[in-house]
Amino acid sequence: MTPYRGRFAPTPSGALHFGSLIAAVASYLDARQARGEWLLRIEDIDPPRCPPGAADAIQHQLEAFGLYWDGPVYRQHDRDHAYGAALERLEALGLAYPCSCSRKQWHNHPIYPGWCRDGVCEPDKPVAWRLRSDLGLRPVSWEDRLFGTQSFDPAELGDVVLKRKEGLWAYQLAVVVDDADRDITDVVRGFDLLDNTPWQRQLQHALGLPEPRYLHLPLIMSRDGQKLSKQNLAPALPLEDAAVRPLLHQALVALDQSPPPALATGPVDEQLAWAIAHWDVGRISPDPARRADDHATSPPSPA
Known part of the structure; x- marks a missing residue:
């Protein structure tokens, strides 16, 4: 049986x-209970969105919550050669094509209509590279560890971008190449990425790469019903131990692990030891989204 290898892969945009924290804790517990490795990958393929110091701040936050990773920190910004080789392979297979179209041109369509599939419409303009979703593996089906059997026709989702017009690599290709290169066996992430999985499975199939298991987690929503995100100015995780302890406990509650109330004031290593021993994906209610505890959306101040 292949040893478990998981990862946490934040974008350092803030x-x-x-x-x-929910995604980090769940992926960490899943790996540790399986006596596997837990890697940290910084997804910094979009430098304009990644302010200086953000990656270091993320590492300090993980350490404050006792979430220590195995091995070096991997970064995407220096992986151009690997992504380029994958794109060349897809082009040779007839599964990737250059596209000059702008979103403004096809904004009246629910998905990109594939106008450049048989040749670039405007050869004098910059081009992105897209995946021929109609020619790859169809339909795409997999068994999500929480949400059960999933089946999508990627052609109904459209031809996703693999490389942007300004030369930056897109998420879908980068994540597939990186997961394969690091022998990732299990991906634990938010429900908002579930419908990205069909494109990723298409790419894995086309490139002959292993297909990891997937566990998608319920999204945590703010009091006003918005997904907690950097764009929605969700409060940053604290670094002070007095604030970290109750917030880690709240994360375990949000993951339906039912930690003992007395554990809320315990040291992070004590909380994590309990959580690893009792981690049970079967306890998590398969809700696509749920509201966070009021205190969780506003981290407590140090006592």
């Missing part, structure tokens, strides 16, 4: 928040 500090981690409570929604990020």
